[in-house]
Amino acid sequence: MMPADDLFSWALAIAFAAIAISQLLAMVRLVIGPGTADRILALDTMVVNAIGVIVLLGISQGTRLYFEVALIIAMLGFVSTVAYARFVLRGDIIE
Amino acid sequence: MNWAEIGTYAAAVFLLVGALFTLVGAIGLLRFNDAMTRLHAPTKVGTVGIGALLLASMTASFVFGEGSFHELLIMAFLFVTAPISANFMSKVNIHRKTCVPPPVPPHGETWSTLVKDEIDQVPTGTQS
Amino acid sequence: MTRLFNWLFPHPAMTLILAIVWIILQNDLSYGMAVFGLILGIIIPRMTAVWWPDRPSGFKIGKMTAYVILVMWDIMVANVQVAWIVLTRPNSKLRPAWIIIPLDLRQPEAITVLAGTITLTPGTVSADVSNTGHYLLVHALDAPDPDAVRDEIKQRYEARLKEIFV
Incomplete structure (x- = not known):
């Protein structure tokens, strides 16, 4: 069995790679996506993955400074997704 | 094996x-071929x-x-907002008709995304 | 006495949740933060009670906790199933379906919780509600038998929610 610290650093590297790949896949969908909803969905996925990247950075550097960044990106991402969808639905954001 | 190792x-x-x-x-975002799936x-x-x-x-x-436990807050926030984002995106799909059209509900009702309201019915004479 | 309690705590569950959120946000489990969170939890519901006139009165916190634990378990189990479908099932063998769920619930808050639960348990996304609020439109990722999915949602989640929001 691998020592715990080795396994941890390997897992961290694998997680970084996986999130980078999924960010690229979401970007492909953002470019080719035939409908508006697909593009909104791809952007939403990218925001969620960005939170993951920031959390991983926080783990690898051993700091808690990134928590506020992740929280604010989560909030802004949700609001922008809803605003975009609402703009498509009603042609207006604030009525 | 101590607690730090298990952690x-x-x-x-x-x-x-x-x-x-x-x-x-x-992968699921990329490989399915229908907007709703x-x-x-x-x-x-x-x-x-x-x-x-x-x-x-x-x-x-x-x-x-x-120790820190405020990651729980982001987790709770994501779990509360994910259904709302998904709901809005499926409403966009129904509105733009980019998916298989949904069946009509019984008893003469309609889905609220498809209801025509006064926003869509701007009188033509007002835009001078 | 009960009138004073109702005036001070228009929504006791919200007071509790606000206090807990404040403690977690400060990342500091101490008496000072708990007291300050409680103060916020009293002031904010009191000031916003005007804009939420028809809030559900009989809300059972104990049953809601049991419901949340059940839903978390379902999320974990069903996520593995959906991940398996995504990785192994080819597009031609997938049977997506629209499902109409007639609702027995009438309160908007209860319908919102039900729709959120349906979306979070993978395999189903709640898409729309009818204009009178009596039907819920659900999209299923892979449903060979749509009626079975409808019955399961009604028995597993809606029946429990009817006991929580009385």
């Missing part, structure tokens, strides 16, 4: 699970993947430094 193993497992689920969410994978599998990564961050902070 490190647990954090590594959470990291791997989160990475796997995030990747599966992105594409909605399923990233909004939920991806959200759970990020939840597992946050859990790993919490475990790692308890093992390597002073």
Whole structure:
């Protein structure tokens, strides 16, 4: 069995790679996506993955400074997704 | 085997699970061929993947430094907002007719996305 | 006495949740933060009670906790199933379906919780509600038998929610 610290650093590297790949896949969908909803969905996925990247950075550097960044990106991402969808639905954001 | 070692193993497992689920969410976003089925994978599998990564961050902070538990807040926020985003995106799909049209509900009702309201019916004479 | 309690705590569950959120946000489990969170939890519901006139009165916190634990378990189990479908099932063998769920719930808050639960348990996304609020439109990722999915949602989640929001 691998020592715990080795396994941890390997897992961290694998997680970084996986999130980078999924960010690229979401970007492909953002470019080719035939409908508006697909593009909104791809952007939403990218925001969620960005939170993951920031959390991983926080783990690898051993700091808690990134928590506020992740929280604010989560909030802004949700609001922008809803605003975009609402703009498509009603042609207006604030009525 | 002491507690720190068990915690490190647990954090590594959470990291791997989160990475796997995030990747599966992105694959599902790319490979399905209908707009509504594409909605399923990233909004939920991806959200759970990020939840597992946050859990790993919490475990790692308890093992390597002073503990912190405010990642719970991001997790709760993601789990509360994911259904709302998914709902809005499926409404966009129904509105733009980019998916298989849904069946009509019984008793003469309609789906509220398809209801024509006064916003859509601007009188033509007002735009001078 | 009960009138004073109702005036001070228009929504006791919200007071509790606000206090807990404040403690988690500060990342500091101490008496000072708990007291300050409780103060916020009293002031904010009191000031916003005007804009939420028809809030559900009989809300059972104990049953809601059991419901949340059940839903978390379902999320974990069903996520593995959906991940398996995404990785192994080819597009031609997938049977997506629209499902119409007739609702027995009438309160908007209860319908919102039900729709969120349906979306979070993978395999189903709640898409729309009818204009009178009596039907819920659900999209299923892979449903060979749509009626079975409808019955399961009604028995597993809606029946429990009917006991929580009385």
